[in-house]
Amino acid sequence: MIQKNQRITLKDIADECNCSVNTVSRALRNDKHLSAETTAKIQSTANRLGYVRNVLASSLRSGKSHIIAAIVDNIQNPYYSSIVGYLDLKLKEYGYSLMILCNQVSQELTVGSVGEELGQEIVDVAIAHAVDGIIFFPFVNSNHMAHHMIQNNIPFVQIGREIRGLNADIVRCDDYAGGYLAGKELTMLGHKKFLYIAGGENISSQTDRQKGFIDAISDNGIPQKNIRIITSEDMLRSILRKSVGELLSPIDYTAIFSFNDHMAYSVIHYLQSANYRIPDDISIIGFDNIHRDVPYALPLSSIGNPPDYDFVNSITELLLSRIEDPSLPARKVIFPVMLYDEGTHGFCKK
Numbered sequence: 001m002i003q004k005n006q007r008i009t010l011k012d013i014a015d016e017c018n019c020s021v022n023t024v025s026r027a028l029r030n031d032k033h034l035s036a037e038t039t040a041k042i043q044s045t046a047n048r049l050g051y052v053r054n055v056l057a058s059s060l061r062s063g064k065s066h067i068i069a070a071i072v073d074n075i076q077n078p079y080y081s082s083i084v085g086y087l088d089l090k091l092k093e094y095g096y097s098l099m100i101l102c103n104q105v106s107q108e109l110t111v112g113s114v115g116e117e118l119g120q121e122i123v124d125v126a127i128a129h130a131v132d133g134i135i136f137f138p139f140v141n142s143n144h145m146a147h148h149m150i151q152n153n154i155p156f157v158q159i160g161r162e163i164r165g166l167n168a169d170i171v172r173c174d175d176y177a178g179g180y181l182a183g184k185e186l187t188m189l190g191h192k193k194f195l196y197i198a199g200g201e202n203i204s205s206q207t208d209r210q211k212g213f214i215d216a217i218s219d220n221g222i223p224q225k226n227i228r229i230i231t232s233e234d235m236l237r238s239i240l241r242k243s244v245g246e247l248l249s250p251i252d253y254t255a256i257f258s259f260n261d262h263m264a265y266s267v268i269h270y271l272q273s274a275n276y277r278i279p280d281d282i283s284i285i286g287f288d289n290i291h292r293d294v295p296y297a298l299p300l301s302s303i304g305n306p307p308d309y310d311f312v313n314s315i316t317e318l319l320l321s322r323i324e325d326p327s328l329p330a331r332k333v334i335f336p337v338m339l340y341d342e343g344t345h346g347f348c349k350k
Helices: 010-017 021-028 036-049 055-062 078-092 113-128 143-151 175-188 204-219 232-240 244-248 261-273 311-324
Strands: 067-072 097-102 133-136 156-159 170-173 194-197 227-230 255-258 283-287 302-304 332-335 338-340
Touching: 010 021, 010 036, 021 036, 067 078, 067 113, 078 097, 078 261, 078 311, 097 113, 113 143, 133 143, 133 311, 143 156, 156 311, 170 175, 170 311, 175 204, 175 255, 175 283, 175 302, 175 338, 194 204, 194 261, 204 227, 232 244, 232 261, 244 261, 255 261, 261 283, 311 332
Parallel strands: 067 097, 067 133, 133 156, 156 170, 170 332, 194 227, 194 255, 255 283, 283 302
Antiparallel strands: 302 338
């Protein structure tokens, strides 16, 4: 007899159908050696009882859980949630389920040992659930997480950001070229004074985008002193404290390049509330082209991948081939970028 609040097992189904547990297991796998009548009866009984396959138990027998974990630090950023959503759909085509593990912490917490401990715990959760692989969005101080995956022989792919010196698969865009493109576009439009809103410290995409932006402006004869830089930590803190205006002041620049669209939208919200006209008073370019996948978002000129380059397919192919053959050499897929003109940047009118 099935006890109340007890999970339905293969034995419960076997007892109901008056057959062996092995027969039930074979029927649920659609074993062709069983009669169609037996298979139908067992599957119908399993559905009626509400049976759910124990993935962990199955993984112990087969060595495969058919679960992929995605580790991300800021699921509130539509860029990340969009990629994760598309990955979920793509992985389902190959029989995998996606588990999302969020490493997001309060911006008021100090980065360092706290971040490292939380990061290790997240990887441990993935390992404990016997995932077949990990889609990893590196962030500040996440080197230890990658090495923990390597120690435990977990196949993984880095997404969007590259941990320097780590010999592992990665799919990202050309961040330096993107920063350079934004700087070149704004200087060609006559802008002379700039604000750059930086990304997280010590992440590859931040370093490359900032360098590309500064190089483009310098190559056009404008001194680096004309670029004011706001750190990601200061920007996020000001958003939490609703003091973005104080951080942006004094507004003596005519163009803004933001490390990502997520922060650019916060800036646009403040500027418009303060009656600045975009792009007439201030031009702004972001990075990630969120508007492509989030049509209700405000139009924003942004750097992103060309539409004919499939980021999600590349991630899926790299990870599944790594799961199939862990001995493959590390591979690096770098996508080109382009500027999507959504009308938030234009000629300098000052």
